[in-house]
Amino acid sequence: MLQTARVTAKTVFAEHGRVVFEAVSKVYGSVCAVDDVSFDIEPGSLVTLLGPSGCGKTTTLRMIAGLELPTRGRIVIGGRDVSMLPATYRNVAMVFQSYALFPHMSVIENVSYGLLMSGIRKTEARLKAEQALEMVGLAGYGARLPSELSGGQQQRVAVARAVVLEPEVLLLDEPLSNLDAKLRRLVRDEIRSLQQRLGVTTVYVTHDQEEAMAVSDAMVVMQSGRVAQRGTAAGLYEHPRSSFVASFIGEANLLECEARQSRDGKWVATIAGSEIAVSDAAVLAGPAKLVVRPEALRLTQAEAHDGLVGEIESCAFLGDRVLYRINSPIGLLYHTEYQAPIRNMDSRSVGLLLDPGKLKLVTD
Known part of the structure; x- marks a missing residue:
């Protein structure tokens, strides 16, 4: 006892x-x-x-x-x-x-x-x-x-x-x-x-x-x-499991896409004819949302880039960072660059580099 x-x-x-x-x-x-x-x-x-x-x-x-x-x-x-x-x-x-x-x-x-x-x-x-x-x-x-x-x-x-x-x-x-x-x-x-x-x-x-x-x-x-x-x-x-969580936790661009797996089991997002490799997916094949965080996107010189190219529509200087609004073939993107000078707005075209290891696929 x-x-x-x-x-x-x-x-x-x-x-x-x-x-x-x-x-x-x-x-x-x-x-x-x-x-x-x-x-x-x-x-x-x-x-x-x-x-x-x-x-x-x-x-x-x-x-x-x-x-x-x-x-x-x-x-x-x-x-x-x-x-x-x-x-x-x-x-x-x-x-x-x-x-x-x-x-x-x-x-x-x-x-x-x-x-x-x-x-x-x-x-x-x-x-x-x-x-x-x-x-x-x-x-x-x-x-x-x-x-x-x-x-x-x-x-x-x-x-x-x-x-x-x-x-x-x-x-x-x-x-x-x-x-x-x-x-x-x-x-x-x-x-x-x-x-x-x-x-x-x-x-x-x-x-x-x-x-x-x-x-x-x-x-x-x-x-x-x-x-x-x-x-x-x-x-x-x-690792958000839905577009709601992805948008509520941190900054994120959410792009409508079609998700599918390639023959080697890797995930691919198709947007407006562009195929984008993705490392993390919480979806089944079919309609989905591609999550593009600020760290997943890098801007380069358009003339030295043979991939996606976008047009900067506006920018805002916020002290320690610059916020860009970019129109691209895969949709409207908001991108933040930290501790970086404002880009020369005489040339609004920019190359878009997407890091597959930092992209996510989620359900709507």
């Missing part, structure tokens, strides 16, 4: 912080906001739910929090089925997009509020709140009101208020949407560093692909209420 108890305790510890969705759906009247979603989030990892507005990512987050209950399916947190449990019975904490700080309370009162509501003594709650503020770099700010803080500082107070509860799972809903670009980069790095120090399982919702790629251990890309693809940032960028 003692051995059984040890095994059970070990299993519970291993499951602490794990989040599992099993065929979960959420229906509002005639609208299916989340449709048959399944995924597994490893304990201690930071996973981003990424997708455009209306794809179901925030509804999914709210179901983890217990603010919404699933219509169908099963949600398991830390080895416990919480599908029908409200938020108060789940050991999770959520940082809202609006921060939701109490404007009439000081910073220290905001951070300690949840502890006091859980029955912790005032002196102990204050000590824990001060430690949480120090953890997010706001030691000494406890007496201020939220209105006396910058947007980034308010964001950190909201995070401190969540982590002080020592949740099993931390939920972040578009946490940087109210910040300017420079502050977004700073705060996202702080959130990632804090999450790694605490080792808390974190689910992070955003529509910003760069933000997601910068902070995530793994990403769940959502489309129309379903999971389009799950993987690491590198895996999703290098």
Whole structure:
């Protein structure tokens, strides 16, 4: 019996912080906001739910929090089925997009509020709140009101208020949407560093692909209420399985083509009579999309090139890079050149070199 108890305790510890969705759906009247979603989030990892507005990512987050209950399916947190449990019975904490700080309370009162509501003594709650503020770099700010803080500082107070509860799972809903670009980069790095120090399982919702790629251990890309693809940032960028994922993760030109395999098993994309060798394919033979990333295309002198030739329609200088819009026999191409001078626009013709090893074929 003692051995059984040890095994059970070990299993519970291993499951602490794990989040599992099993065929979960959420229906509002005639609208299916989340449709048959399944995924597994490893304990201690930071996973981003990424997708455009209306794809179901925030509804999914709210179901983890217990603010919404699933219509169908099963949600398991830390080895416990919480599908029908409200938020108060789940050991999770959520940082809202609006921060939701109490404007009439000081910073220290905001951070300690949840502890006091859980029955912790005032002196102990204050000590824990001060430690949480120090953890997010706001030691000494406890007496201020939220209105006396910058947007980034308010964001950190909201995070401190969540982590002080020592949740099993931390939920972040578009946490940087109210910040300017420079502050977004700073705060996202702080959130990632804090999450790694605490080792808390974190689910992070955003529509910003760069933000997601910068902070995530793994990403769940959502489309129309379903999971389009799950993987690491590198895996999703290098091996997308659909045109939606290819266009949402990183820059990409998507060109309609016919995909087929040659006799030696290699893939070929046919576009407007041109045959282009491709190394990676997530398709069957037939209509497909050719994914041309910036690194897969190189521009050369047209007169010294006997392959594809395009015409530069416009260019934009963006500091560290130049963005070209090119009309070509295989379609309109957008191409980025980094740390390169603007080309001589007196000669708009350019040769187009495509690297087969960096081209992908995906379904529509």
